[in-house]
Amino acid sequence: MNSQNDSNVSPLSAPISRRGALCALATLTLGLIPATAVAATGVRVLKNGRIEVTLAKNPALKEVGGVVRIDNVNGRSIALVRTAKGKKGFVALDLRCTHEGTLVQQDGTSWFCPNHGAKFAIAGDLEIGPARTPLRKLRIQATSKVVTIS
Numbered sequence: 734m735n736s737q738n739d740s741n742v743s744p745l746s747a748p749i750s751r752r753g754a755l756c757a758l759a760t761l762t763l764g765l766i767p768a769t770a771v772a773a774t775g776v777r778v779l780k781n782g783r784i785e786v787t788l789a790k791n792p793a794l795k796e797v798g799g800v801v802r803i804d805n806v807n808g809r810s811i812a813l814v815r816t817a818k819g820k821k822g823f824v825a826l827d828l829r830c831t832h833e834g835t836l837v838q839q840d841g842t843s844w845f846c847p848n849h850g851a852k853f854a855i856a857g858d859l860e861i862g863p864a865r866t867p868l869r870k871l872r873i874q875a876t877s878k879v880v881t882i883s
């Protein structure tokens with residue numbers, strides 16, 4: 734009798750164990766939700782509209798590959814990326830996708846656009862379309878203590 738009932742249960746309607754549900758949730762979470770950049774601290778908007786980022790307050794930028802994100806400053810979302818050691822080892826990116834302007838999200842060592850799937854390297858280079866150009870780089874000036882973004 735039990736085997737008769739079992740034959741009527743389709744794999745899609747069978748009860749899911751708690752362990753199975755947790756495994757599925759972990760898989761979905763790891764696969765679909767990207768890592769996010771740390772929000773920058775020590776950010777100051779100057780009278781001329783430039784954005785000053787104090788390096789000592791952003792430990793993520795000590796290491797090459799570190800990223801901080803500055804959102805909603807002068808209507809923009811910006812990432813400051815450490816690409817090399819030294820004062821010239823920074824890139825500031827406008828995080829609007831160059832396809833249709835959707836904000837890109839960090840996904841490990843890349844940026845991806847949730848709108849149509851474009852992908853950019855962490856320093857902004859285009860990897861996968863439909864965007865045709867890299868993320869826009871913003872002008873920066875750096876000292877050993879501060880990065881100023883124009």
Ligand code: FES
Binds near residue numbers: 830834848
């Ligand atoms: S808006 Fe980013 S891929 Fe289309």
